[in-house]
Amino acid sequence: MLEDFKKFILKGNVVDLSTGVIIGAAFTGIVTAFTKGIVEPVIALAGGGPSPKLTIPIMQKVVEVTEKNAAGQDVTHMVNKLIELDVGIIIGAVTSFLITAAVVFFVIIKPMNKLVELANKSQPEPPPPETPADVQLLTEIRDLLKSRPN
Template sequence: MNKIFQGFKDFIMRGNVVDLAVGVVIGAAFTGVVTGFTNGFIKPLIQLMGGGSGVGAGTFTVNKVPFDYATFLNSLITFLITAAVLYFFVVLPLNILAERRRRGEEPPPKAPAEDIVLLTQIRDALVAQQGQNRGYGDTPGRHQQ
């Protein structure tokens, strides 16, 4: 059971998961900014080019049914701006960094600090010692003195 929780903890604390969560939150906030920009500036421009201002601006009617093409174009522009920013500011730099690491131009991430290595060695030694003691009648959780 402890191994399951340890695996879950390792998964949650893995850098990629945390980075992904931060990316999703920032992406949602950024999408709101882009949507506000396109609703506030781009959609009115589309409506001006499509016939001026008012209720019928940016629409056309077929058999008395209005089609709001300004909203569609606005959504399309919102998507393109969001996708372009994510590509040029997130995906492309990460791809360039990964390529540099593959070619060896950039050093790999630093090794763990010496104190972490030492603590890991102590832990491994204690686990090995505990495993040896169990063979002599010791029950798990109790140590012979």
């Protein structure tokens, strides 16, 4: 059991995955800084804040609110509260996700794919394996049979 676990841990996929997680965690800081420093100000121009202020009112609800007055006594009164769906926060989260995905794609994935492509071009293609003699013989027989008139 321990031997199987050792093989699993030492597999390249596990090492690659753990490396990816570590790099991803470190890259989060860059993406967060980019989003906070560049993207959110642009979104704020459109909607007035980091997330556009887009809400859909659902209903008014009367709630009881208790506050302290100037004398420090609890005073209870009724307040109308508007219940609404906040669509802006969803738009902001989706925008942030799409920007993060775009940055990861164009900064990490595309350059890595190009490097892998260049590395594969520099390695010569191995010659195709030689066809066994019996397969060659059968191929010749097939070709002769095809060429015979019916």
